[in-house]
Amino acid sequence: MVRKRVQSVVDQLNYQPNGIARSLRRAKTNTIGVLVPDISNPYFMELIRSFEDVVSAGNYNIIVASSSERPEKEQRLIEVFLEKRVDAIVLATSRGQLADTVKNCWKRNVPLMLVDRSVADAEVDTIVEENVSGAYELVKYLVTAGHRKIAIINGSAPISTVIERQRGFERATQDYKLSIPDEYVQQGHFDQESGYILGKRLLKMKSAPTAIFCCNNFIAVGLIVAINELGLSIPEDVSVVSFGELLLPELIRPRLTAVIQDPVRVGSIAGRLLLEKLDSEFPANAESITLATHIRLGDSVKILNPANVG
Amino acid sequence: MVRKRVQSVVDQLNYQPNGIARSLRRAKTNTIGVLVPDISNPYFMELIRSFEDVVSAGNYNIIVASSSERPEKEQRLIEVFLEKRVDAIVLATSRGQLADTVKNCWKRNVPLMLVDRSVADAEVDTIVEENVSGAYELVKYLVTAGHRKIAIINGSAPISTVIERQRGFERATQDYKLSIPDEYVQQGHFDQESGYILGKRLLKMKSAPTAIFCCNNFIAVGLIVAINELGLSIPEDVSVVSFGELLLPELIRPRLTAVIQDPVRVGSIAGRLLLEKLDSEFPANAESITLATHIRLGDSVKILNPANVG
DNA sequence: CTGAAAGCGCTTACAG
DNA sequence: CTGAAAGCGCTTACAG
Structure with a gap:
């Protein structure tokens, strides 16, 4: 009966738990930051969509931001993500050097996953397509x-x-x-x-x-x-x-x-790996995946010597 | 000197303010939720981009979600936004009836702004294009x-x-x-x-x-x-x-x-109006804006009676 | 002007 | 099993 009265009051007041307070207490926001160089490129759009499909099933939301291919903006947005206490970051970087960022995320214990673009100067989880x-x-x-x-x-x-x-x-x-x-x-x-x-x-x-x-x-x-x-x-x-x-x-x-290319595959694999990583207490070493690409022939190439082809 | 020592410790520890704690204390997340029916439609993409350009200058971030034109999903995502305590919501609705949602946002004092699609059953700020x-x-x-x-x-x-x-x-x-x-x-x-x-x-x-x-x-x-x-x-x-x-x-x-159509204009106007609204203590009444559209002639129409045209 | 204290709304470990 | 208390990391009003 007490429960019932509480419930009716709850309904009347439109009570809704405060996610901010919960996040503070649990030190977990259930939010993943996704940072791409160009949000209007359909490649990244599709990658983000499939990534979101996967992680939303694991009860994560995403925040998307675009660096406009500008290294400084990318760095600033990563800081914003960290300040917002995202649980992980997915990054298609516009930079050649990434050691500092990798170290920062590592220190704060925020998993970082590179997609589409790899870097040579740091050990970090990476999913790219063959180039x-x-x-x-x-x-x-x-x-x-x-x-x-x-x-x-x-x-x-x-x-x-x-x-x-x-x-x-x-x-x-x-x-x-x-x-x-x-x-x-x-x-x-x-x-x-x-x-x-x-x-x-x-x-x-x-x-x-x-x-x-x-x-x-x-x-x-x-x-x-x-x-x-x-x-x-x-x-x-x-x-x-x-x-x-x-x-x-x-x-x-x-x-x-x-x-x-197959951005949908990159996004869904990134999502699955990240969910695993967020679940496990002691994450494994950095992993690097390269997906195969293939050619599709159209009719935009003039055949100059029919003998050679097919 | 104390200041200096503090600063150096700060640098060493990579201190970074906790945005979650700040949001809780100030009851303000500086985040705006944007909900569209179809994120892969370039119309909404451009709208979101120009909206983000405007509000990011006002120190707001956005969270984007897609309802896939499904009313139930839309309703659920609005709840998620409110739980995350966004400061405002921008919505291109997939629903015909919106009175409940409008009332909910109103109760919680979260400005709601409709874009692209208006509704008849509620008074709410709206920016659409002429149809x-x-x-x-x-x-x-x-x-x-x-x-x-x-x-x-x-x-x-x-x-x-x-x-x-x-x-x-x-x-x-x-x-x-x-x-x-x-x-x-x-x-x-x-x-x-x-x-x-x-x-x-x-x-x-x-x-x-x-x-x-x-x-x-x-x-x-x-x-x-x-x-x-x-x-x-x-x-x-x-x-x-x-x-x-x-x-x-x-x-x-x-x-x-x-x-x-001009989604860029819709997005930037929505951004500006929302920033104003978030600044003012006592918001004005619901406003409704309809932007003019125009025809651009291509060559996809056969002229059956040349006499009549031009 | 400076610094300690209270409190935002939750969750969780703990006392009863 | 239930319920009160502590504490997450900030900000802000207030005491000194």
Whole structure:
């Protein structure tokens, strides 16, 4: 009867437990901070969505923030996360050096998990997708199709995705004995503007490349816009390949030959591993996972020597 | 000197204030909960981004959640927000009735602001974009181009965007004395699948429409895929117009004639108003803002009677 | 002006 | 098994 009266009063007053007080007392917020370099990139959107699906089942909420590819902003946002006492942090870093951040999280006993981009200067749990061989395979496909004048538009930040895709490109050009002039190697940012500007630069060269390798989906979008503006056609006038898929690939003609990534898988694996880590008292050593990528052929590459292909 | 010693100890220990304790004491979390029906829709993405830009300058963080257009999930997530003691809530509701939620927030003194979708059963701050006349203008344009067999693919949830776009469609068809058969009015959801399935249904009819009005960007994407699959062309075989723009409109051919929305503006206005509201001790009465929309002509509509147009 | 004390709303260990 | 008390880490009103 007392219980009943209490219950009715509770209902009347719309009582609701104070999560802040609970978090303070239990030293646990049930919140995970997720920090990506670019929230408008569908790659990170999908990664976040699948991550959230997994951890919400484990009763965790997420806070999402975007560093806009700026190292200082990233560092500041990590501080904000730590001050808000998140239980863990998932990070797609915009930085090349991460030892300090890793040490900070370690000190405060906050698990840190890198996604999409790894770092060399610290031991930390990492889930990335394969970059080197994906880039290599794209170039190999272009060579097999008869291309030798191949250009690349890449980012320039000291992050693993930029470095490894560049490495794959260089290994392939060496293995196939292509001599790539310096001006064919363009470096900007992982955004549409770089694809547009550097793309126009390439297309207007006296000795223009016959194929262009875009190291990121936004770069590819910018390049396609540039090609359209110049009244050129893909693949008749220039062939295009891309690391990472565009949104709505079924609507964009021609269909790009591209390395297909799987952000949904990265996100869900990160979620599962993090839930395990948060459950166990004594976490294991840093783990590093690299997921395989694969090429999907489209019709954005001109076949210059039919004999060689298929 | 004491200060100095304290400072050096602080640095050594990596002291960092506990935001949870501060929030408890000050009864303020400096966090705003943002709840949208579909986080993967670029419309809401952009709205959230611009909102975050504005409120982060006012020292607020945001928590984002997605209701997946499910009323129960929406209600549950609002409870989570309130339990987490957010200072305010921004909501694009998936529900037709909102009086209870409004009352709850009011009781707890948590400002609630609706965006994109209004409700009739409660007085609450609201920022939406114009729907009725935008839909009306699209149909008017089709009629001017000579179309009379016009179909519509809409959602079916009892939300303002569905209802008002339908109303604009019906007003126009009445004003222009079109007799629209029931089977031309297809209702599904605001997603790609509905556009695809209902689109195919329309396209395969004995007496198929010459023009289709998609009430949402995802519906338009699904319809375009269906049209491509059937080997038909836009606008030669069927004309298409859409409420809301597709992503990457510069890459998708033909360019859709569409009502252009401005989620960035909705988000930034919502941010500014909310900051004002959070600053003032005694908030004003509920305010309702409707932003104008406009049509952008593409080349997705076949001109059947050149005399009438332009 | 400085510093000790009270209290935010919970949870949990402990006394009865 | 029940219920009162202590304490999480801050902020703020208040005593000195």
